Amino acid sequence: MGELDDNQQARLFEALLSDSEQWHTPPRAQARRAAETDETVAEDLSLIVALRDVNPARDEVEFARARTAHRLAAMMRAEPGPARVAKRPQGARAWLRALTAPPATTARRVTASPASATTQQDGAPEERRRISETLGRLAMVAMALLALGFGLLAGASVASAHALPESPFYGVKRAEESTLLALSWTDDSKGSTLTMIANHRITEAGAEADLRHSAEAHALLAEFDTAFAQLIDLTAHAKFMHEDTSTLARAVQTTLETEQSIATQAEVHGHSAFAQAARASAQAAATHIQQAGIVLPDTTGKNNGHGAGNNGANGKSGSNGNNGANSNGKSQQTPGAVATHTPRIGPSNTPSNTPSMPTVGAG
Amino acid sequence: MYRHGRAGGDGAVIIEEQESALVIRAAQRDHDAFSQLYMLYFDRIYRYVRLKLGNAVDAEDITSAVFFNAWRTIHNFSPQRESSFAAWLFRLAHNAVVDRFRSMRDIISLDASDQRPSIHTILPGPEAQVERKMTITELTAALGLLTEEQREVVLLRFVEGLSAREVGDIMGKHEGAVRGMQFRAIEALRRAMTSRHEADQ
Secondary structure, eight states: OOOOHHHHHHHHHHHHHHHHEEEHHHHHHHHHHTTTOOHHHHHHHHHHHHHOOOOOOOOHHHHHHHHHHHHHHHHHHHHOOTTTTTOOOOSHHHHHHHHHSSSSSOOOOOOOOOOOOOOOOOOOHHHHHHHHHHHHHHHHHHHHHSOOOEEEEEHHHHHHHOOOSTTTTTTHHHHHHOOOOOOSSSHHHHHHHHHHHHHHHHHHHHHHHTTOOOOHHHHHHHHHHHHHHHHHHHHHHHHHTTTOOOHHHHHHHHHHHHHHHHHHHHHHOOOOHHHHHHHHHHHHHHHHHTTTTTTOOOOOSSHHHHHHHOTTOOTTHHHHHHHHHHHHGGGGGSTTTOOOOOOOOOGGSSOOOOOOOOOOOOO | OOOTTTTGGGGGGOOOOHHHHHHHHHHOOOHHHHHHHHHHHHHHHHHHHHHHSSSSSHHHHHHHHHHHHHHGGGGGTTTTTSSSSHHHEEEEEEEHHHHHHHOOOOOOOOOOOGGOOOOOOOOOTTTOOHHHHHHHHHHHHHTTOOOOHHHIIIIIIISSSHHHHHHHHHTTOHHHHHHHHHHHHHHHHHHHHHHHHHHHH
């Protein structure tokens, strides 16, 4: 191994570093190359590799991200917005929504609160597609980040996805949920996050029941009820505001089915008390859905000629969906209830591209 | 290169065009787009601020302020003027940290001649092995023995993986100057670690 003077070392270091950047070669490999020429430069490159591990603890980052997300969301909601927005509709909430809406479109930002002021009617399918794509990308980015992260963070993220309350990663899981909820700005994104949270709770409840942790299972079931109720209320509000509720309705349907499935599993496994509680919860949710006037998608398959083909790429699914809904009273939880009709653009406008598309009633 | 200038690690690399689209939408007050940028960059900004300030509470405060400032001023971001969005964001973080240091009553000297580490030890998670923990301890303590410029180059160039041009934009220096500084900075860091190791023995 030769010894270089300072200038030569600097040039070798720069060359190997640039080479690494240009060809995406890991610094560790470059360090091995450098070792053939100069030990000092090799040590410098090895040090760069070690610097990659300088990270705060995983849970510290997750909790900080969640808390910061909440704080940031509050600041963003309170901010009056840029001066170039001229018109202010009546009501504080509507005013804030108007300011925060993209100026080039008529897209709405509707809060989950039924007390929200009236909003602009969004009849632009392009905007809804964009919002749904945003939801999809946000979910993908969030999951990619959660799944990969940096160094030590990656393993913890993957581990936290299925963590139970006893797990050291459970706090991370909850922090991640909190972060996503704080950053959910549209009804669809909030619905997707609530669906995820509800799914987490009911799955955890079932797992705790299997472990014969009865108290924990029932506590998690209660948390599931809360999240599911929020999802149902969100869907009802969107329906009230004449928004496209197809994605939310599908989420409600999926969540209800998941709960019923967990209840069935609990029954099979002999956890009768928990199974009974889960079934009662599902029944209560179904009643809530019915009282809210939410039309759930038809998943029986019989009328899904319109369902599956409902959302072909041509987007001309509205009439089929309407017909399907009108003649498909049996698939509706609320006979006579009318859901919002929205011509579908195609499967790409939903974050979870389920093959069976919802039956959307006439608006 | 190891996540050069990109957030999220190798598997979550967002191509520049996608990030540009997010920035454009965020500049139009699209909350969802800015939320995505937040998710992309939070870990990196928080780590940078955390390493500079040395405690989690201040790091959270500063990081919140950085992203809120970014939200308020993102319409001023111009890809023609800036080397990258990452550089622009890190410059906001850099300035926020500088402002915090100035406002602190009990200012810790950032000059290496003071011989007081300005970065507290960051303990790894419980899954870290003993050798790794010791290495991280040495690294973070050694960073405190560098000059402010050297520490900045090390953090931005090697910990955060920004390019020399991006680091130059953040620090207000030419790219060539950064390339010259980076070797001396890493040399200084290595010597600091070696001296600490010898002192500990």
